[in-house]
Amino acid sequence: MRVLKLRKKDLKKMLEKISSFGELWAPVKKGDKFAFQKIDNLNDVDPNAGRTILPLKKFMVPPRFSMFRYDKDGYHEQLGEVTDRVVFGAHACDINGLLILDKVFAEEFSDPYYIERRKRTAIIGVSCVPDEFCFCKETNTDTVDEGYDLFFSELGDDFLVWVGSSKGDDMVRAAEELFDENISVKDIQKFIEWKKWRETQFKMDIDLTAMPDIFELKIDDKVWEKIGEKCLACGSCSMVCPTCNCFNVTDTVALGKMEGTRDRCWDACTLHEYSLVAGGHNFRGSRADRMKLWYTHKLQAFIGEFGKPSCVGCGRCITTCPVDINVKTVAKTLRGEEVYFK
Ligand code: SF4
Ligand code: SF4
Incomplete structure (x- = not known):
């Protein structure tokens, strides 16, 4: 180099x-x-x-963009x-x-x-x-x-x-x-x-040792209910996270014409509608389940697939979540420490 x-x-x-x-x-x-x-x-x-x-x-x-336009020519x-x-x-x-x-x-x-x-x-x-x-x-x-x-x-x-x-x-x-x-x-x-x-300038008190194992051991633990009760399902953590990448695709069709655009926008698994399917069933209707998915994906599942967490320690979830749910407080809660969310 x-x-x-x-x-x-x-x-x-x-x-x-x-x-x-x-x-x-x-x-x-x-x-x-x-x-x-x-x-x-x-x-x-x-x-x-x-x-x-x-x-x-x-x-x-x-956050939002058009992938393509369509009309009668294709x-x-x-x-x-x-x-x-x-x-x-x-x-x-x-x-x-x-x-x-x-x-x-x-x-x-x-x-x-x-x-x-x-x-x-x-x-x-x-x-x-x-x-x-x-x-x-x-x-x-x-x-x-x-x-x-x-x-x-x-x-x-x-x-x-x-x-x-x-x-x-x-x-x-x-x-x-x-x-x-x-x-x-x-x-x-x-x-x-x-x-x-x-x-020497790192001051954050956080311990992610053995996190994938802890997730496995606590997968059905009541801590997820406690975290879910606090979550406002606002999706802000996903929007600011550098590795969150879920998106939704929608068509905007011009009324009375054969044309439109196919648009793509950010989505988040922390939002209620994310896992809502036709017929009204929601695969992750509870906030506890959605929190569990988000954090398991970041600190456990991604390691299984790619050999590293999908959290890069940027601190944005800490500075953004209005009720203090973030990697630090979730890790502490899973470790059995008392954490006071807002
Ligand atoms: S600290 Fe980790 S989980 Fe939180 S926003 Fe940054 S990368 Fe995402
Ligand atoms: S964890 Fe915090 S930022 Fe994320 S959806 Fe819940 S309340 Fe919003």
Whole structure:
């Protein structure tokens, strides 16, 4: 892998030079949070931004989009409407979330809508400092070796830039004069020191040891009723989770005409209607059953299929759920600890 150095003061110049690769998006302050937004002014780019409200999935699977239009001549794919983008400021946990979506949408089953957007979206990762809600160390997603085009690691007045793809290499070549190939022993030492310091910044008290076994042992436990009683079935946890990927497909038909669109939008297994079928039967009508499904899928079933949890420790369920149901409180409850939900 090619590794280079970029002076932090040259970041804006570099982003300007790669503007031909697509629209630039980066985290921008929104109240006391951050959200990925299209950047019109490079002064708005903040490499130290915290977790965004929505993760990277919004670029690859937008909350709502049309897959194709149809009329009396047949159907017309709408893949061509996807724009080229460069997303700056992705954190390691979120890139790991994308790797999970790659498994779902681009490996055994190929979703052309996902693949097209993934291909057209360059990802520039940036190293981050965990806040009190991050636990990516516990899920082994605090670093990432693939899934990005460039990754910028902290190095004092510089960034250490890891080139992760041929598109990343093209971006570097477009701004070649800004990069330095000479990584000194002092730089490497500085990088190691920073990594060590970062390790000490994780504050979240969470223990996921033996979670798959605990799920198996507690599958019929009353804790699920307790959690289900508190859940509001709002679906917010699924919307903000980088690895949740359920969707619904609906047709919008023009009245009196032979035309319409087939649309796709985010859905969530935490919602009541999700498992409602024709005739009115609901396979997971109770909130307890839906909570059990969500958490079992994240921390047990996905490991069985893919060898790792589908939780990347981003902390969004912790900062989002209005009644404090999240990976931390569910893990504690399953371990038999007393937890007070809101
Ligand atoms: S389960 Fe929670 S912490 Fe884990 S990836 Fe999803 S939102 Fe992030
Ligand atoms: S767990 Fe929390 S965020 Fe998720 S559906 Fe229930 S109330 Fe909403």
